[in-house]
Amino acid sequence: MDCWSVLGAPQDADEREIKRSYARQLKRVRPDADAEAFQRLREAYERALQLARWRTTEAVGEVQQPAADNLRQWSDLVELAPSPLPSHEPMPVLAPVLRSLQYGLDADNLPQRWRQAQEQDCTEPFLKHLLAICCDAPGRHLALIEWAVANLDWLTPWQRPSMTALQEGVLVQGLLQQYRRVLEELLVAGRERPFLERLGGYCAQPWLQIFDHRQSWQGEVLELLHQQSWQAPVFEGVCQLFGWDEKRGVTPEPDWMWRALAERYQQEAFYQKLEADAANNADTTPQAAAARLFLTPPSRRHQVALARHFESEHWQACLELSHTLASRFPALVERLPHHDLLFWRSLVPRLLSVDNWIRCSLGSGLALGLYFMPKPGYSPELALMLGLVCSAMLGVLGILLLSNWQQLIGHLLLPDLWLTERLVPKRLNPRCYWLILRHGVPQLVMLALFGFWLGLLGMLGYLGFTLIGWLHSGRIGQANPRFHARHPWLGALHWNHFSPWQPVYLLLMVVLVRACQVHGLGFPLTRLIPG
Structure with a gap:
């Protein structure tokens, strides 16, 4: 083709x-x-x-x-053809001197040969020979071209000698490729300051002030930046040298390449700010703390130590940083120690939920009511009322105990995370929200209480009711925030918080426990202690 x-x-x-x-x-x-x-x-x-x-x-x-041929024909017709000029023999010294000046010409002897050509009054043939060898093999004579550009104003309106468009294109392309190779070596080596200094020196050359030459040079630099990696200050320096400014509408071509570089610049600038915030230990803002957590090596010990004193605004900063990385700069995720942008959720303290404890208190009251019913002298109504009173007292005591438990377990977060990751399947706990020690120990206490009150059926009832709510995500309708705000206690017990299978299971277990009590089926179904 x-x-x-x-x-x-x-x-x-x-x-x-x-x-x-x-x-x-x-x-x-x-x-x-x-x-x-x-x-x-x-x-x-x-x-x-x-x-x-x-x-x-x-x-x-x-x-x-x-x-010229037409003029010669007309001059022959009118007998005005010019008479031949007398031939002059060339100066005997010129040809040998010119040959000596041209022989073995290289970058080291070019300045001296040029001075000799000026002294011998043979500058024109010497320059033509220099131009011919440079255009014939520009890759081998780049040093000669650079000297001529610097000393003879080549590729400018004042160049000597005059050259055709083809010759000029060959020289321009050779120089631009050489400049690009030098800049690419500096960029690959990570020498950003020498890169900008060398680029500034190239841009200041007179021949690169010509519009066409400068456009070609900008295209070469644009392609180089698109193909290589760089830091944000490099792009800022290049834009300053060339005067690129999107706000003023001064951007290079092609536009798609410029857009891609601008997006990379925003990404690099964001990542450098993230690194600066993480490195500045004196900065105690939530954004800096979130940056340190995201750039910390994936060690649970370091993560727990950093997040130990986080407040709600720190976790909000982590959430905003995760959203920014996922939506605007997804390419940066590969450069972070944690490819999961929501890793920090496992470090968030799970504070005591009042709603959950209200439900546990009501369940305890129902269990205590069933516990008192078979006792002599207790009617079903009195047993339920006594169970609710005892459950309220247990609820207050439980809140105090759980508050102290949360403070104590905060110091054991590292082994708690270790146990959770190894004992709980990932599909059941994808964000590591539920922890073995923090949540498992209170649940075991509640399970033991239900077993003490109602035996194996009580334990089975509490465990089954909890697992259905955990594993089955469907709910009976939607919660009403206004009602919950006006009546927090009733809102916590509203039916739309439960799976439709939970009330069915609860009713079934209540009937089963009461039937066992009526028919005298005690140990181990309704009590764990025989007798």
């Missing part, structure tokens, strides 16, 4: 049409998506430019030649 087919341009296209076709193709072919296709497009673009410039040069020569 030739270069014109790759570019999608006609074979007689000029330089402007070729550049427009190249810009159109860049919107479809991206180096990050298909590197080989992008390389073929780039080579086709350079080849097409060379052919267009060569065609322009040939066309100029063809136009001039017929004019």
Whole structure:
């Protein structure tokens, strides 16, 4: 496939049409998506430019030649042909001197040879020879080209000697590729300050102030930044050197590559701020504490130590940071020690829920009522009333005990997490919210109380009711926040907090316990102590 087919341009296209076709193709072919296709497009673009410039040069020569032949024919017709000028023999010293100046020309002897050419009055042929060898193999004579650019104003309006568009394109492309290789080596090595200094030196050269040359140079730097990794200050420095500013509408082409770099810059700037906040131990703000927690190595000991004194605003900062990373900068997740952005939820203290304790108190009252019913002298109404009074007293005592338990278990969070991760299946506890010691010990106490009051059926009733509520996510309707705010105690007992299977199971167990008590089926069904 030739270069014109790759570019999608006609074979007689000029330089402007070729550049427009190249810009159109860049919107479809991206180096990050298909590197080989992008390389073929780039080579086709350079080849097409060379052919267009060569065609322009040939066309100029063809136009001039017929004019000279036509003038000679008219001069012959009117017998005004100029008489031949007398031939002059060349100076015998010029050819040997010029050959000596041209032989073995390299970057080391070029300044001296140039001075000698000026002294011998043969600067024009010497410069033409210099231009010829530079255009013939620009890769081998980059040092010669750089010297000529610096000392002879090459690639500027004041260049000597004059050169064709093809020659100028060859020299420009060779220099730009050399500059890019130097900058790429610095960027890969992580030498950001030398990179910006060298880039600033290149941009200050007179030949890169020419509009076309500067546009080509900006394209090379843009591609380099798109292909390599860098820190946010590098992008800021490049934008400052080239004057790129999206607010003022000054952005390079192609636009999709600029957009991708701008997004990468925002990502890098955010990550650097995150690192700075994490490294500044003197900063006690919730955002800095969240940054330290997210960038801490995945060690439970360090995580627990950092989160030990977190308050509600610190956990809110963790939630906001997780949301920002997931929605705006998902690529940064791979660079974090924790790929799970919600890892911190396992460290959040599970405070005492008043609603859950109200339900436990009511369940305890029902269990105590059933416990007192078979006792002699207790009617069912008196037994239930006595059970509710005793459960209220147990509820107050339980709140005091659980408050102290929460403070005590906070110092054992590390072994609690270790046990939970190894004993509880991940599918049942995906965010590690329920902990073995923090929640398991109070549940075992409640289970023991129900067993003491109602035997194995009491334990089975409490355990089954709890497991149904935990495993079955369906609920009877939706909670009413206004009603719950006005009547917190009644709101905690509202039927929409329970699974539809829980009241059915509870009724079944109450009937079963009462039937066993009536028929005298005691140990071990309704009591654990025989007799």
